[in-house]
Amino acid sequence: MFDESSGRMAGRAIAITTVSYVDDEPSAFASMLGGLIEANVEGRPEKKKDFDALQARVGIWVTDIDEGVTLDFQRGSLTVHNGLEPERDLTIRAEADTVMNLSNLKIGAFGMPVYYNQVGRAVALKLMQGKLRIDGLLGNLAMLNTVTRIFSVR
Amino acid sequence: MAAEFASDQWAAEFGEQINKSSVYKSAAKGWKWTVGLVIEAEPDKGFPQARALLMDLYEGEARSVKMGTVADAQQCAFIITAPYSRWKEVVKKQLDATKGMLQGKLKLKGDLPTIVRYTKATQEVAECSTRVAVEWPDER
Numbered sequence: 001m002f003d004e005s006s007g008r009m010a011g012r013a014i015a016i017t018t019v020s021y022v023d024d025e026p027s028a029f030a031s032m033l034g035g036l037i038e039a040n041v042e043g044r045p046e047k048k049k050d051f052d053a054l055q056a057r058v059g060i061w062v063t064d065i066d067e068g069v070t071l072d073f074q075r076g077s078l079t080v081h082n083g084l085e086p087e088r089d090l091t092i093r094a095e096a097d098t099v100m101n102l103s104n105l106k107i108g109a110f111g112m113p114v115y116y117n118q119v120g121r122a123v124a125l126k127l128m129q130g131k132l133r134i135d136g137l138l139g140n141l142a143m144l145n146t147v148t149r150i151f152s153v154r
Numbered sequence: 155m156a157a158e159f160a161s162d163q164w165a166a167e168f169g170e171q172i173n174k175s176s177v178y179k180s181a182a183k184g185w186k187w188t189v190g191l192v193i194e195a196e197p198d199k200g201f202p203q204a205r206a207l208l209m210d211l212y213e214g215e216a217r218s219v220k221m222g223t224v225a226d227a228q229q230c231a232f233i234i235t236a237p238y239s240r241w242k243e244v245v246k247k248q249l250d251a252t253k254g255m256l257q258g259k260l261k262l263k264g265d266l267p268t269i270v271r272y273t274k275a276t277q278e279v280a281e282c283s284t285r286v287a288v289e290w291p292d293e294r
Contacts, residue, residue: 027258028256028257028259032255036270043267062256065257097273099256100273101273104271
């Protein structure tokens, strides 16, 4: 999806590259997620703070396109892998629309994702229907909230 | 009567469909950027020369939707590029625009957080394209 020649994020100037890609040819999905997180972190100090504190290995698998990535957050840097790599703390499995909704979750009081508006309810419903699966959630709820804050464009 | 794909008439009817959509009007509140859809040539499919659809979208309204050149599209804030047959899949609802972008079948150039914020509006624009009766050059 993402145009390499655009510097991964046309329309914004990036001073620091905090995201790197393991694969010689990152998948479109990997480029998109990496670019999205990079843009969020560079443009928003509160997200940068979360990014600098987060150490986690997070997998995201898009069930209806059979593609996924592993995001390896290491306190201020992110390495993106094509596909699911082992030793993940969290793995999110959902359809493309739900993944996009996750990145549209509003962040409310105390940095908690808001699940009572339209987007939040849609995400919660998918969770209840089993169409959004989060492996590793037990004991990692705070980590999931941090990842959601970094991932969200809201 | 069906409009030839990527013709001036098709572009005008596409714009009309966007302006008729209450879903788009609501979902695109706050959107104020131009979008260029580049349709790459596929001579073997009757589409010999690349063209671009230029969309001036502002606060839920299509102020202008017209055909132009690829160079015109490069001036837009967001550029989505794909070959003729991919766009045909989108218009025929065989390819979901969001999935197409995640898979790299539709290549996006532009500010990612903005386009993600307007996912619903993007999907509705794609939906509007399906409401225009189209004559395809490779189906004549």
